[in-house]
Structures are given as structure tokens and as C-alpha cells.
Amino acid sequence: MLLTITTTASPATDLGFLLHKHPGRVQEFGQSFGTATVFYPEAGEERCTAALMLEVDPIALVRSRGKGSPDFSLSQYVNDRPYAASSLLAVALGDVFRTARAGRCKARPQLPGTALPLELRLPALPCRGGPDLARRLFEPLGWEVDAQEVPLDEGFPEWGESRYVRLTLRGTVRLADALNHLYVLLPVLDDGKHYWIAPDEVDKLIRAGEGWLSGHPERGLITRRYLGRRWALARTALARLAELGDETEEELEPAVAEEPIPEETAAAELAVAEAEASAQAFAASGEAYTSTLHITFDAPGPPDAAVGASGPLDSAPDAAVQESPAPEAKARPLNVRRREAVLAKLEELGAVSVIDLGCGHGELVGALLVRPGFARVAGMDVSSMALTIAARKLRLDRMPDAKRARLTLFQGALTYTDKRIKGYDAAVLMEVVEHVDAPRLAALERVVFGHAQPRHVLVTTPNIEHNVRYEFLTGLRHPDHRFEWTRAEFAAWATRVAAEHGYQVAFEPVGDDDPEVGPPTQMGVFTRDQLS
Numbered sequence: 307m308l309l310t311i312t313t314t315a316s317p318a319t320d321l322g323f324l325l326h327k328h329p330g331r332v333q334e335f336g337q338s339f340g341t342a343t344v345f346y347p348e349a350g351e352e353r354c355t356a357a358l359m360l361e362v363d364p365i366a367l368v369r370s371r372g373k374g375s376p377d378f379s380l381s382q383y384v385n386d387r388p389y390a391a392s393s394l395l396a397v398a399l400g401d402v403f404r405t406a407r408a409g410r411c412k413a414r415p416q417l418p419g420t421a422l423p424l425e426l427r428l429p430a431l432p433c434r435g436g437p438d439l440a441r442r443l444f445e446p447l448g449w450e451v452d453a454q455e456v457p458l459d460e461g462f463p464e465w466g467e468s469r470y471v472r473l474t475l476r477g478t479v480r481l482a483d484a485l486n487h488l489y490v491l492l493p494v495l496d497d498g499k500h501y502w503i504a505p506d507e508v509d510k511l512i513r514a515g516e517g518w519l520s521g522h523p524e525r526g527l528i529t530r531r532y533l534g535r536r537w538a539l540a541r542t543a544l545a546r547l548a549e550l551g552d553e554t555e556e557e558l559e560p561a562v563a564e565e566p567i568p569e570e571t572a573a574a575e576l577a578v579a580e581a582e583a584s585a586q587a588f589a590a591s592g593e594a595y596t597s598t599l600h601i602t603f604d605a606p607g608p609p610d611a612a613v614g615a616s617g618p619l620d621s622a623p624d625a626a627v628q629e630s631p632a633p634e635a636k637a638r639p640l641n642v643r644r645r646e647a648v649l650a651k652l653e654e655l656g657a658v659s660v661i662d663l664g665c666g667h668g669e670l671v672g673a674l675l676v677r678p679g680f681a682r683v684a685g686m687d688v689s690s691m692a693l694t695i696a697a698r699k700l701r702l703d704r705m706p707d708a709k710r711a712r713l714t715l716f717q718g719a720l721t722y723t724d725k726r727i728k729g730y731d732a733a734v735l736m737e738v739v740e741h742v743d744a745p746r747l748a749a750l751e752r753v754v755f756g757h758a759q760p761r762h763v764l765v766t767t768p769n770i771e772h773n774v775r776y777e778f779l780t781g782l783r784h785p786d787h788r789f790e791w792t793r794a795e796f797a798a799w800a801t802r803v804a805a806e807h808g809y810q811v812a813f814e815p816v817g818d819d820d821p822e823v824g825p826p827t828q829m830g831v832f833t834r835d836q837l838s
Contacts, residue, residue: 307360307362307394307395307428307430308357308360308427308428308429309357309358309395309488310355310356310425310426311355311357311424311481311484312354312355312356312425313353313422313423314353314423315423316352318349318350318351318352318353318354319349319351320354321354321422321481322356323413323417324411324418325344325356325403325406325481326403326406326411327344327356327402329346329349329354329356330346330349332345335401337360337394337397337401339362340360340361340362340363340394341360341361341363342358342360342398342401342402343359343360344356344357344358344359344402345359358398358399358402358403362394392432392492392496392498393493393496396488396490396492396493399485399488399489400489403485406481406482407486408482409482418480418482419480421478422478422479423476423478424475424476425474425475425476426473426474426476426488427473428472428473428474429472430456431470431471431472431473431492432469432470432495432496432497433453433469433470433471433473433496434469434495434496434497435495435497436455436778437455438778440453440471440473440495441453443494443495443528444475444487446523447483447487447518447522448478448479449475449476449477449479449487450476451473451474452472452474452475452476453471453472453473453474454471454472455468455470455471456468456470456472466780466781469780483517483518486515486518490511490515490532491528494527494531494532497531503533503534503539505539505542507532507539508533508539508543511532511533511543512547519547520547525544525547529543529544529547640816640817640827644817644827645669645670645736647827648670648734648764648829649670649673651814651829651831652674652732652734653677653679655761655762655831655833656731657762658679658680658682658731659681659683659684659730659731659732660680660684660730660731660734661686661727661730661733661760662683662684662685662733662736663686663720663727663733663734663735664686664735664738665685665686665715666687666692667692667695667696667699668685668695668696668699668700668715670685670736671683671684671696671700671713671715675700675709675712675713680712682712682714683712683713683714684726685714685715685716686715686716686717686720686724686726687718688720689717690717693717696715697715700713714726720735720738720750720753721742721746721749721753722749722753723753724757727753727758728757731760731761732760732763732764733754733760733762734763735754735763735764735766736764736765736766737766737768737827738765739765740767740787740789740790740791741786741788743788744788744789751803751806751807755803755807755832759807759834761833761834762831762832762834763830763831764830764831764832765830765832766827766829767796767828768782768783768787768790768826768827769790769791769792769793769796769825769826769827769828770782770790770791770792771793771824772817772820772823772824772825772826773790774823775823775826793813796828797813800832803832804832808835809833809834810832810833811831811833813828813829813830814828814829815827815828815829816828
């Protein structure tokens with residue numbers, strides 16, 4: 307990945323003094339994940355360009371991950387990290403240009419405080435939100451922004467645009483400010499970091515954002531993305547920014563309070579926020595492990611002959627939906643409304659025992675446990691990491707015995723028959739089916755509707771027709787979605803499955819039901835025929 311910094315200030319070679327890197331030398335700096343090289347493609351009195359090139363070693367990147375980091379299987383090795391500017395480049399920039407970011411220059415003490423005509427170029431930058439988001443973040447800082455979408459394949463324009471942009475920034479800015487803008491906003495645009503986000507990230511954000519972040523109109527979005535949507539950290543950062551600016555913490559709070567944290571999980575958010583995705587493999591065969599807290603990490607049962615392991619079955623909120631501007635400050639996020647709709651329907655159906663299939667980090671499970679009417683609650687997920695996080699978020703080690711006795715968490719794949727998923731009044735597949743490869747859906751249908759046969763099955767999935775209402779969405783709502791259905795496609799699938807397995811199905815909207823494109827989420831409520 308490459309970053310170039312160009313100035314036309316006279317003499318332009320003063321850029322070397324500011325960066326503390328001599329224009330006549332090529333310098334290399336080792337990183338835990340590769341090598342950063344600084345060189346000058348041009349160095350004249352009227353124009354000077356410094357380049358930071360980061361060569362990422364994918365194997366070193368994997369080996370540098372902490373032991374507690376989630377395992378992304380093949381994606382550890384096959385991904386865009388070596389090529390596209392992200393938190394890797396931000397970390398290298400912060401290390402290589404540490405003194406320049408601090409605004410110090412002993413050789414030319416007057417230079418750091420001087421605004422210079424600068425041009426910054428990034429040829430490949432992941433940008434979840436597209437060029438418009440890049441402009442929203444950089445233009446308030448005084449930059450002229452040229453962000454061009456990169457097509458998926460120039461030979462096939464009908465495939466559309468990728469999530470990458472070519473970014474050029476031009477403006478008269480202090481070099482220290484320019485570097486700090488990039489240090490903070492590169493991972494914000496990518497909406498992800500390659501390393502564990504600890505509480506000291508708040509200090510890094512406040513230092514790098516000094517003088518500009520507290521007054522930025524998108525400070526809420528910047529803060530929560532930079533801190534990986536760790537709500538406790540984001541609130542701390544916004545409170546500190548409020549002390550630096552003119553606004554109060556209460557005025558800043560709604561920017562990050564996208565989802566009320568359930569009573570049972572609030573205190574554990576900080577301790578478990580390190581993992582964002584479920585692993586894509588299930589546990590290897592071997593002796594089953596059963597903890598005293600009713601968490602079992604068993605090997606799956608006999609596989610369905612037609613398929614292998616399922617894809618990740620998390621119930622994370624749709625990334626694009628969460629970033630779409632809400633019509634009003636206190637509007638509830640879609641993932642909250644979806645969970646409320648499922649809970650309300652379960653209570654209406656009179657379900658007493660419920661299993662959440664693809665429970666992810668346990669948000670729905672926690673909400674079920676709060677309601678005493680659900681006497682038996684279970685959560686199953688393909689990822690042992692997700693289950694560990696769910697256990698921590700639910701505070702199983704401190705949960706009262708009576709409540710703990712109602713809960714079971716276990717590992718399993720929805721494409722494998724498993725006697726543990728039988729015997730429940732209702733099963734929930736909340737934002738799960740779209741994560742399963744289409745050829746494996748038949749196995750999921752047989753396992754859930756043919757083998758488990760709960761009285762009720764609730765299935766929620768995105769309505770792709772509604773995607774046009776999300777201004778910055780390109781492609782599907784989540785990078786792991788294998789597909790998204792129209793209302794007609796979902797109805798056809800659900801009707802067929804119901805007929806084949808002795809169920810009746812009804813459909814309900816979740817979220818605002820747009821008269822033209824329908825609701826953002828569609829829910830199918832399956833009820834088993836009494837005579838089946």
C-alpha cells in the first residue's frame with residue numbers, strides 16, 4: 307500500500323525536515339506485520355514528494371495476532387490487507403512519522419506551525435460509505451477531496467463499483483494535522499482495525515484528534531468507528547471531547563447510543579468487545595466439553611449427506627443500516643427493532659422454551675433471559691469464540707442460579723442434525739439464512755423444519771428491495787451475506803418450505819414499511835400444523 311505527500315511550498319525540500327526523513331536516502335522501518343519504506347520520488351526546490359510504502363507480509367500479520375484474537379480461518383491469509391490502505395498503514399504512519407505528528411522540528415522550529423500547500427494520495431482505500439463518506443470526513447477539515455470509486459473489474463463494468471476509492475486530498479494544512487487526520491480517519495473509513503482495541507485507544511484518539519475532532523460534525527461516527535463500536539470506550543471518548551469543546555456529554559451521547567445495552571450485558575461490554583465476527587469452521591471431533599455453567603462445545607452430530615459446514619451464523623446488525631442517517635436523533639436502530647419484533651411475536655405465540663439458532667454474541671438470548679416467561683432458553687452458534695463472548699456478555703459467572711438453570715449455550719452447525727436442538731416451542735433464525743451458501747439451504751431446511759420440528763420458527767432476513775433507501779450502501783448489507791431476497795423471493799422460499807414440512811407461514815414487516823419498497827427486514831412466522 308502506498309501514501310504520497312507532496313508540497314509546492316518554497317523551498318519544497320523543507321518537507322524532509324518536517325518528516326525527519328532525508329530526501330537523499332531510502333529508509334526502511336520494520337513493523338510486526340511487514341516493512342515500511344520512506345523514499346522521495348522527487349525532491350526539488352519547487353516541488354517535493356515523500357512516499358510511504360508499506361509491504362505487508364500476510365504470514366507475519368497472522369503470527370502477530372494476539373492469542374485471544376478471533377480465528378478467521380482462510381481469511382487470515384487471503385484478504386485485502388497487504389494492498390489497501392487501512393489501520394495497518396495508519397499504524398505504520400504513526401510509527402514512522404511519530405515526531406512529525408507531534409509537530410516538532412528542531413532544525414526548523416518555525417516549520418511545524420506553518421500551514422503548507424499539500425497533496426496527499428492514496429491509490430487504494432477501503433471506504434465503507436463510498437466517496438460521499440470520504441467527503442463528509444475530510445472536507446470539514448479544510449481539504450479539497452477527490453474520491454473516485456474503483457470498479458470491481460474494468461473489463462466488466464456491469465459488475466458495478468467495489469468498496470474501494472482512489473483518494474486525493476488537497477489543501478493548505480499543517481503537516482502534523484494532515485498526518486493526524488490520516489492516522490484517525492484511515493481505519494474509520496475502512497471501519498475496522500487489525501489489532502485488539504484496548505482502553506488506551508481512547509487516549510490515542512484524543513491526542514491525534516486534538517484541535518479538530520471535538521468540533522467535527524461527524525465526531526460521533528468517527529469515534530464509534532475508530533473504537534470499533536465499543537460503546538463504553540466511545541462514551542468515554544465523547545465525554546472527554548465534550549470537555550474540550552463547547553457541547554455537553556448529553557448532546558454528544560446520541561451519536562453512539564445506537565442500541566440500548568440490555569441490563570444483563572451492560573457491565574460486560576468492555577471485557578468482550580474484542581471479537582466482531584464468528585469463525586467459519588466448527589469444532590473438530592473429540593470428547594464433548596460441558597461446563598458447570600451449561601455451556602457445551604460439542605462436535606456436531608452426523609452430517610447431512612448433501613453438505614459440509616455452514617457459514618457464519620451471527621446475528622450482527624447490518625453494517626450499512628447502522629451507518630445510514632436516522633430520520634431523528636432518538637430513532638431506534640434496525641437491529642433493536644428487529645429483536646423487539648421477535649420478542650413480541652414469541653410472547654404473542656405463547657412460547658415457553660426458545661432456541662436461538664445462530665445466536666452470535668447472545669443479544670437475543672440475553673433479552674429472552676430478562677423475561678421470566680421464557681422458562682428455557684438456548685443459544686447455538688457455529689463459532690466457539692462467539693459463544694465465549696456471549697457467556698462473558700451474559701455474565702454467566704455471576705448469574706443467579708435460578709436464571710442460569712434456564713440457559714444452555716452450545717456449539718453446532720445448522721447443516722448437521724443435532725438432538726440438542728429438538729424439544730423447543732420455538733426456534734429463531736434471526737438474520738441467519740442469508741449467511742448460508744445457497745446450495746446448503748436445503749440442509750438447513752431439513753435440520754430445522756424436518757429434524758428439530760419446533761412448534762414455531764421465526765425467520766428474519768433483509769429485504770433487498772429496501773436497500774435503495776440506504777444512501778451509502780453499495781452491494782449487499784453485510785460483507786458475509788451470500789444473498790439477499792426480495793419480498794417475493796422470500797415468500798416463495800418460505801411457502802415452499804412450509805408446504806414440504808407441514809407448516810403454515812405468515813409474513814410480517816420489521817421496521818418502517820415503505821409503500822414502494824417494503825420494510826428493511828422481512829419476517830416469516832412458521833407454525834406447525836397440529837396434524838403433522
